[in-house]
Amino acid sequence: EAGVAQSPRYKIIEKRQSVAFWCNPISGHATLYWYQQILGQGPKLLIQFQNNGVVDDSQLPKDRFSAERLKGVDSTLKIQPAKLEDSAVYLCASSFRQGVDTQYFGPGTRLTVL
């Protein structure tokens, strides 16, 4: 079974530029999550999708971050414009259903904002 795929693996941009990350979850997984992991901290949930609907985006900085999951499969997370404090690893995870179902994580995208 293929795992969660993410691209790119690394991205370096300057502040005020925009960037997008892509995630392909495990086939058949209805729930998809985007996390932000700042160095030295644990992952923090940014947004959770159930199929193509948003379940929780309470910690998403909506003035600069946006995410979509068209057709309930792939998802993209965008930052526009980026700030220095956005430097982090962005992790995508998926689970068969929401709730206590095990979340499977992708390898993450390491973003550096200069």
Place this chain on the structure above:
Amino acid sequence: DQQVKQNSPSLSVQEGRISILNCDYTNSMFDYFLWYKKYPAEGPTFLISISSIKDKNEDGRFTVFLNKSAKHLSLHIVPSQPGDSAVYFCAASGTGAQKLVFGQGTRLTINP
């Protein structure tokens, strides 16, 4: 507000001995707890979980203990092996919110 805390950033243990990783939480609504393991340049992988109706769950070399009154859980690895060297994250969720709240992680190093 750090609802899940792992107060030890790092831990070093001799191969073959027991590793004990600790985690404290503050939110009494949490009723499901998990441990994830993370190797460099990889995403976290699920290790073991425990529901609040239990105080112990065991899976091979890994055992998680939950003390609800103290709002404390621990992960025991015995015997520790070099491949166990990784960062371990404690996470918690509540029935209503469902989302996972992670601790800061503990870097475990197993010395040969």
